[in-house]
Amino acid sequence: MKEIVIISGKGGTGKTSITASFAYLGGKNIVVADCDVDAADMHLLMQPDLEISEDFYSGLLAEIDQEKCIKCGKCAEVCRWDAIPVIDNKYVVQPLDCEGCGYCALVCPTDAISMNEQNVGKWFISNIKTKTKMVHAKLGVGADNSGKLVAKVKNEAKALAEKGGKNIVIVDGSPGVGCPVVSSLSGASYVVLVTEPSVSGIHDLKRVYELVKKFGIKAGCIINKADINNNKTNRIKQFLEDEKIDFIASIPYDENFTKAMTMGKTIVEFNDGKIKQILEKSWEKIKKI
Amino acid sequence: MKILLTTKGTEWDSKMDPRFGRTEFFFIYDEETEKIDIYDNRSIANEAHGAGPKTAQIMSEYNINVLITGNGPGGNAGAVVSQMGIKVFVGAGEMTVKEAFDAYKNGDLRET
Numbered sequence: 001m002k003e004i005v006i007i008s009g010k011g012g013t014g015k016t017s018i019t020a021s022f023a024y025l026g027g028k029n030i031v032v033a034d035c036d037v038d039a040a041d042m043h044l045l046m047q048p049d050l051e052i053s054e055d056f057y058s059g060l061l062a063e064i065d066q067e068k069c070i071k072c073g074k075c076a077e078v079c080r081w082d083a084i085p086v087i088d089n090k091y092v093v094q095p096l097d098c099e100g101c102g103y104c105a106l107v108c109p110t111d112a113i114s115m116n117e118q119n120v121g122k123w124f125i126s127n128i129k130t131k132t133k134m135v136h137a138k139l140g141v142g143a144d145n146s147g148k149l150v151a152k153v154k155n156e157a158k159a160l161a162e163k164g165g166k167n168i169v170i171v172d173g174s175p176g177v178g179c180p181v182v183s184s185l186s187g188a189s190y191v192v193l194v195t196e197p198s199v200s201g202i203h204d205l206k207r208v209y210e211l212v213k214k215f216g217i218k219a220g221c222i223i224n225k226a227d228i229n230n231n232k233t234n235r236i237k238q239f240l241e242d243e244k245i246d247f248i249a250s251i252p253y254d255e256n257f258t259k260a261m262t263m264g265k266t267i268v269e270f271n272d273g274k275i276k277q278i279l280e281k282s283w284e285k286i287k288k289i
Numbered sequence: 290m291k292i293l294l295t296t297k298g299t300e301w302d303s304k305m306d307p308r309f310g311r312t313e314f315f316f317i318y319d320e321e322t323e324k325i326d327i328y329d330n331r332s333i334a335n336e337a338h339g340a341g342p343k344t345a346q347i348m349s350e351y352n353i354n355v356l357i358t359g360n361g362p363g364g365n366a367g368a369v370v371s372q373m374g375i376k377v378f379v380g381a382g383e384m385t386v387k388e389a390f391d392a393y394k395n396g397d398l399r400e401t
Contacts (some may be wrong), residue, residue, distance in 0.1 A: 001383075059337050062313070074358075145312070146337035146338055147310075147337065147338055147339075147340050148334065148335070148336060148337040148338075148340075149337075151308075151311050151334065152334070179337075179338045179339070182310075182341065182364075183310075183311070183340070184311065185360070185361075185363070186307070186308040186310060186311060186360065186361055186363065187306075187307035187308040187359055187360065187382060188307075188360065189382070189383075210363065211363065214363055214364050214367055215360040215361045215362075215363060216360050216361075216379045216399065216401050217360050226320075233338070263306070263386045288335045
């Protein structure tokens with residue numbers, strides 16, 4: 001089974017629009033995993049039914065038992081995050097400020113502080129409009145994505161693919177180069193880098209590729225909005241050549257991307273024109289890898 | 290040579306785990322003594338962050354010479370592994386443990 005991970009480094013390059021298009025073109029023969037959980041939006045295009053929904057626990061949160069608290073203030077003193085202010089004469093942990101390090105619980109002389117696993121959101125298995133399954137998640141307010149959650153979503157998607165005899169898992173990876181991206185890349189068979197010809201587009205492409213290289217995963221690149229700056233598009237192509245990254249396609253800037261999105265459609269459903277052809281060809285290349 | 294393979298099971302015909310940091314098991318084979326040692330790493334699924342460095346730390350206790358995995362390790366774990374002077378071979382993610390070991394012996398795996 002192949003695991004194809006799509007990442008961009010920079011946000012706003014069109015990664016999810018392109019991933020959703022591949023998911024649409026792959027149809028019922030693939031399983032989709034949305035690991036861009038901080039700002040998950042693939043569900044807007046795939047119409048999931050949330051068939052299975054489970055709570056997700058991650059990270060610790062300090063809680064003070066007011067019965068046991070002798071108000072010595074040692075916890076507040078050692079807290080690096082100033083997460084334990086005095087409210088109405090009580091020491092109270094502020095959940096959004098607490099990082100879960102457990103220092104307060106360690107110094108508390110009366111063992112009044114417990115460290116509890118936090119319910120940070122939900123993860124789902126859904127049936128989507130392309131007659132296949134998608135694994136995705138939704139985080140609560142102030143919760144952040146983690147390698148743990150990404151690994152969970154990917155593992156579930158792989159298990160579904162194995163069970164359903166499908167040979168490709170498409171993963172919408174997370175932005176940046178942090179822990180969730182590391183977890184997205186870990187175990188991938190091929191990486192598709194989606195970039196755009198802008199200063200930050202190139203910068204973040206190079207940055208995220210450093211990470212891909214460390215993992216030793218073969219990569220290809222799609223340059224979206226390629227005609228908004230031909231000079232920078234050429235620079236990207238040079239970079240791909242130098243690094244032996246497959247050049248998959250250039251896609252011209254097209255407002256239909258946004259129009260399709262506002263209608264809850266992928267660009268390949270919305271438009272029969274040039275963009276659809278480019279994406280179809282790209283998908284043919286990628287799935288053969 | 291003491292060889293560590295990242296695996297999803299504890300037998301020679303188990304599947305490899307393509308991941309380093311979040312691998313389910315270590316399958317450690319000592320070529321001199323022909324003994325197999327297994328470490329169950331599955332509790333790593335509870336770690337929100339930093340799975341790679343944590344797994345690397347556990348690995349450091351086994352004094353291994355060679356690591357065989359699918360891809361990776363990433364940046365942080367990779368730094369630890371190279372400090373320990375361990376040779377890393379990748380591209381075995383889709384194989385069984387036996388196939389991965391044979392591929393390594395035949396020189397079919399890429400060294401990073």
